[in-house]
Amino acid sequence: MKSNTVPEFILHDVMLKIPYKWAAGEYMGEFLTQLKESGRIYSNRCPNCGRYSCPPRPVCGVCHTKTEPRDKWKAIGPQGTLLGFCVTEQSFMVPNTGKMLEVPYSIGIILLDGAPVTLQHRLAESNTEKLKPGMRVEAVFKPKEQRLGDIFDIIHFKTIS
Amino acid sequence: MSQRVAIVGVGMTRHTSRRPDVNDGELINEAVTAALADAQLSIKDIDSVVIGNMDFFEGHYLSDAMMMDYTGARLKKGLKMNTGGTVGSMEVVSGFYNVASGICDTCLVIGWEKHDETAVTPAISTMGDASLDRPFVVGALTGLAIEGIEYMHRTGCQLEHAAMARAQSSQNAARNPHAHLRDKYTPEEVMNARMVQYPLNLLMVCPTSVGACVTILAGEKKAKKISKKPVWIKDHTTVHPEYTGNHYQGQFDLPGYPRRTSMMMAGSTILKRNHITQPMKEIQVFEMYDPCAFVQMSWLEDFGICGHAEGWKMMEKGMTALEGAFPVNPSGGVLCTNAIGDSGIMRVAEAALQIRGDAGEHQVTRDVRTALASGFGGAFWTDLLLLKKDLD
Numbered sequence: 001m002k003s004n005t006v007p008e009f010i011l012h013d014v015m016l017k018i019p020y021k022w023a024a025g026e027y028m029g030e031f032l033t034q035l036k037e038s039g040r041i042y043s044n045r046c047p048n049c050g051r052y053s054c055p056p057r058p059v060c061g062v063c064h065t066k067t068e069p070r071d072k073w074k075a076i077g078p079q080g081t082l083l084g085f086c087v088t089e090q091s092f093m094v095p096n097t098g099k100m101l102e103v104p105y106s107i108g109i110i111l112l113d114g115a116p117v118t119l120q121h122r123l124a125e126s127n128t129e130k131l132k133p134g135m136r137v138e139a140v141f142k143p144k145e146q147r148l149g150d151i152f153d154i155i156h157f158k159t160i161s
Numbered sequence: 162m163s164q165r166v167a168i169v170g171v172g173m174t175r176h177t178s179r180r181p182d183v184n185d186g187e188l189i190n191e192a193v194t195a196a197l198a199d200a201q202l203s204i205k206d207i208d209s210v211v212i213g214n215m216d217f218f219e220g221h222y223l224s225d226a227m228m229m230d231y232t233g234a235r236l237k238k239g240l241k242m243n244t245g246g247t248v249g250s251m252e253v254v255s256g257f258y259n260v261a262s263g264i265c266d267t268c269l270v271i272g273w274e275k276h277d278e279t280a281v282t283p284a285i286s287t288m289g290d291a292s293l294d295r296p297f298v299v300g301a302l303t304g305l306a307i308e309g310i311e312y313m314h315r316t317g318c319q320l321e322h323a324a325m326a327r328a329q330s331s332q333n334a335a336r337n338p339h340a341h342l343r344d345k346y347t348p349e350e351v352m353n354a355r356m357v358q359y360p361l362n363l364l365m366v367c368p369t370s371v372g373a374c375v376t377i378l379a380g381e382k383k384a385k386k387i388s389k390k391p392v393w394i395k396d397h398t399t400v401h402p403e404y405t406g407n408h409y410q411g412q413f414d415l416p417g418y419p420r421r422t423s424m425m426m427a428g429s430t431i432l433k434r435n436h437i438t439q440p441m442k443e444i445q446v447f448e449m450y451d452p453c454a455f456v457q458m459s460w461l462e463d464f465g466i467c468g469h470a471e472g473w474k475m476m477e478k479g480m481t482a483l484e485g486a487f488p489v490n491p492s493g494g495v496l497c498t499n500a501i502g503d504s505g506i507m508r509v510a511e512a513a514l515q516i517r518g519d520a521g522e523h524q525v526t527r528d529v530r531t532a533l534a535s536g537f538g539g540a541f542w543t544d545l546l547l548l549k550k551d552l553d
Contacts, residue, residue: 009181016220022291032292055293061403084314086306087359095286096295107297109307120297128359133314151296 030070031055035154036147040075041139043115044068052117076114078139079160084109085123085131110137110157122156136160162263165552166256167384167391169267170200170377171510176341176498179277180371185219186231189273189373192503193232196269196375202387207377208265210234213242213252213272214502217284232271238264245288246301246450247399248272249374249505250536250544256378257394266383272506273373276499281369285501288539301452301539302366306358308421309455313360316459316470323365323454324351326476327496330457333483334493336522341370341498351454365454367499374503376510381552392513395531395553396435397546400426421463423543427535428464431545440466441480441487444547445529446515448508450537451494457481461489464535464545488525491515505536509546516550 024032027044032055034040044056048065054076060067088105104126109118124140125131137157147153172195180188189212197203210232216222225234225241238259242252249272256268282300289295297303312318328348334340346364354364384391400423437443447466451457458472458481466487467475475481481489490496492511495504512532514520530551536544 007182011181014220020291024292028292084307084311086303086310086361088303089356089359092282092300093280094296095283095289096291098283107303107307120293122297133310151293 036149041077042073052115054117077112080110080112124158164380169388172196173374176370176372190231192373192375204233209238213248245538247536247538272503274500274502276369305453312459318473322473324348327454334497340493370500372500390517395549424463427543427545447533448512508534
């Protein structure tokens with residue numbers, strides 16, 4: 001018998017499971033295609049203000065100018081410098097998959113060689129003692145036959161000396 | 162037709178982890194009732210209603226229509242906001258436009274969230290681009306954790322300072338009956354909390370709360386007639402940086418040097434436009450949207466309140482404490498109370514209470530004539546409002 005000092009409330013169980021198919025779009029689509037096909041990380045530049053974007057974007061976010069077309073895209077990296085990072089210790093539900101995150105899970109902001117622009121990605125290293133802003137890292141790609149045309153065609157960035 | 166705008170009423174619920182005893186509407190109605198009582202108005206005196214939350218948290222998107230019985234919005238003007246962390250502050254800005262335009266004389270502004278109804282992390286992650294961002298955005302914390310690392314690296318701030326900041330917030334929240342987490346902590350106790358996302362541990366991040374907050378805005382003539390202590394919205398700005406999948410790209414002033422562009426732009430706009438040259442003297446309190454323990458130090462710098470690397474030193478010296486020279490978040494801030502759709506409006510409401518002298522136990526010791534309130538969204542979207550006791 002339940003205690004009458006604890007009130008019972010009616011709570012409805014609602015499970016929303018709504019699958020989406022998001023269009024990556026022309027520029028993001030080509031960026032992802034190039035990760036898959038050529039194993040290159042592309043950026044592009046605004047002809048007006050000089051700002052680089054990675055992944056390439058069709059319109060400059062700073063000055064709203066049409067950016068450089070595909071034939072002028074520049075491959076940057078795969079090496080770069082770590083600017084910032086975080087290491088997730090507590091598991092959460094991964095929003096794209098609904099599965100629980102395997103921890104520790106470390107994320108870095110990487111300033112890629114070749115253009116003043118950063119990419120966010122996973123880091124191989126998750127020991128916070130060994131992670132320092134300024135350290136050098138390099139993209140590790142999946143073998144070509146396993147690539148799917150998504151951001152995880154790069155497995156992670158590993159530490160290089 | 163345009164007119165100046167004052168806050169003439171404030172109402173908020175208590176904040177807690179769970180409220181299974183009420184639905185959204187009943188929760189909202191508690192704050193609406195409190196705000197109308199505070200303003201000594203009835204719903205008939207209200208011309209428009211602005212309401213906001215973040216749809217994914219409650220799982221329905223017609224809140225403006227569904228909540229009508231509880232908000233009192235039937236047959237009135239109004240609109241709904243759904244802009245993530247900035248919902249509350251954007252709503253006040255929106256209410257300001259309603260009234261300042263002269264189209265309405267009064268506006269009831271409602272922000273709420275009922276975080277006990279779903280898992281916050283997957284819901285909040287819908288803010289991110291699915292191609293590039295969501296695979297890495299682990300809830301709201303990823304960007305803030307990275308920013309903490311970057312701030313420590315750039316300025317010499319230590320993890321212990323974040324713990325001190327959180328301990329200070331806990332002292333303030335303990336004095337605020339509307340705060341959610343009201344336990345007092347020492348910096349050592351904060352340091353020993355379970356790690357969530359390095360460098361942020363469980364006590365260095367904001368909670369998920371249930372609560373609602375309402376402000377009532379009125380035009381100049383009406384405000385002077387109905388309110389003994391109107392708080393004037395002197396100025397405000399809203400700044401969007403470009404949306405970026407990661408939290409640094411697009412924030413470069415110089416190559417390789419990340420900055421929080423929207424904070425800097427918002428701060429400099431408000432300070433310059435109001436000829437404020439000594440912000441710590443000319444502004445007496447700042448209710449800042451502080452989702453993690455680092456930012457109540459780092460964003461002071463970005464808003465232009467203090468110089469580079471001075472934010473953590475101000476906190477260390479006790480200057481940002483409730484009795485300090487420049488109190489920040491005497492309410493305990495978002496670090497102690499975070500029902501997202503009401504967090505931004507709570508900053509404005511708390512700043513207004515400080516100006517009125519009605520903050521009770523967490524009233525700052527300085528005489529408050531001018532206050533700042535900020536709102537923050539996950540994509541570094543910033544709102545900043547300047548409130549005044551007196552009309553110029």
